[in-house]
Amino acid sequence: MTDQYKPTDAELEILKVLWEYGSNSVRFVHEKLNDTKSSGYTTTLKFMQIMTEKGLVIRNTDQRSHIYTANVKESDIQLQMVDKLVNTAFKGSAMKLVMQALGNHKTSEAELKEIKDLIKKIEKDAE
Amino acid sequence: MTDQYKPTDAELEILKVLWEYGSNSVRFVHEKLNDTKSSGYTTTLKFMQIMTEKGLVIRNTDQRSHIYTANVKESDIQLQMVDKLVNTAFKGSAMKLVMQALGNHKTSEAELKEIKDLIKKIEKDAE
DNA sequence: TTGCATCTACGAAACAATTCGTATATACTT
DNA sequence: AAGTATATACGAATTGTTTCGTAGATGCAA
Numbered sequence: 001m002t003d004q005y006k007p008t009d010a011e012l013e014i015l016k017v018l019w020e021y022g023s024n025s026v027r028f029v030h031e032k033l034n035d036t037k038s039s040g041y042t043t044t045l046k047f048m049q050i051m052t053e054k055g056l057v058i059r060n061t062d063q064r065s066h067i068y069t070a071n072v073k074e075s076d077i078q079l080q081m082v083d084k085l086v087n088t089a090f091k092g093s094a095m096k097l098v099m100q101a102l103g104n105h106k107t108s109e110a111e112l113k114e115i116k117d118l119i120k121k122i123e124k125d126a127e
Numbered sequence: 128m129t130d131q132y133k134p135t136d137a138e139l140e141i142l143k144v145l146w147e148y149g150s151n152s153v154r155f156v157h158e159k160l161n162d163t164k165s166s167g168y169t170t171t172l173k174f175m176q177i178m179t180e181k182g183l184v185i186r187n188t189d190q191r192s193h194i195y196t197a198n199v200k201e202s203d204i205q206l207q208m209v210d211k212l213v214n215t216a217f218k219g220s221a222m223k224l225v226m227q228a229l230g231n232h233k234t235s236e237a238e239l240k241e242i243k244d245l246i247k248k249i250e251k252d253a254e
Numbered sequence: 255t256t257g258c259a260t261c262t263a264c265g266a267a268a269c270a271a272t273t274c275g276t277a278t279a280t281a282c283t284t
Numbered sequence: 285a286a287g288t289a290t291a292t293a294c295g296a297a298t299t300g301t302t303t304c305g306t307a308g309a310t311g312c313a314a
Binding site for chain 2: 009012075077078079081082085086088089090094095096097098099100101102103104105107109111112114115116118119122123126
Binding site: 188 | 291292293294
């Protein structure tokens with residue numbers, strides 16, 4: 001994976017549906033999206049066509065209704081977005097971002113434990 | 128502070144210069160920016176005029192060369208950006224973002240300690 | 255087989271962000 | 285005072301993103 005294409009906001013919304021529900025038609029994705037926002041069916045279709053050109057998704061055209069599949073991993077996109085945020089807003093310091101996120105969002109006991117475990121793991125790996 | 132205006136990428140670059148070096152002229156900001164990217168002087172000028180209208184910066188026009196000052200706090204913008212990322216890419220879970228950031232970026236001993244201290248503080252406050 | 259629903263394809267409008275050219279004003283140098 | 289450098293103002297071109305209208309193909313139901 002050389003340099004992944006960065007999805008736009010609208011493209012990310014579509015990827016999220018495909019990540020969560022797996023391969024699906026334009027119709028399905030469109031209806032999921034319209035739970036929250038509203039725009040026309042051909043708008044969603046157009047995006048998914050564009051995303052196909054860009055390689056963000058691939059599609060199976062055997063049936064009249066094409067079936068789309070995400071062609072990028074959720075964790076890769078997340079990493080890319082975190083990287084960008086770290087570099088643009090946190091001067092390259094992931095730690096500063098972590099502090100900001102931890103300090104300003106409610107974090108449960110269980111979540112804190114999970115983070116502590118991860119830190120332990122990082123420390124162990126560093127030995 | 129009700130709902131802060133969200134800076135665009137180019138606007139954020141300018142804010143970063145003002146945050147780091149304090150109040151300054153268009154000329155100064157422009158030259159700092161051109162260390163990394165290159166675009167015309169009037170482009171930077173135009174942005175700073177737009178940002179003045181939006182209230183992202185304020186300016187002192189006493190001198191021929193106007194002096195601009197950031198009118199939003201760095202930490203507020205950071206928080207806003209983290210919030211957006213958490214909600215768009217991490218299903219609202221700040222913890223998932225923290226795990227991603229911690230897991231994929233080199234973090235020094237000292238930084239890990241700082242995070243551990245913050246966790247302790249959060250746990251203490253929760254009691 | 256006619257008509258209705260639903261699909262893809264695609265051009266282009268609408269909107270937002272970025273970039274620059276040009277006009278005009280002001281200071282500085284000789 | 286004239287010429288040069290540098291400032292602001294601002295309209296508009298360019299580019300990127302989002303949205304939709306319309307045309308044409310395909311399946312299905314009466």
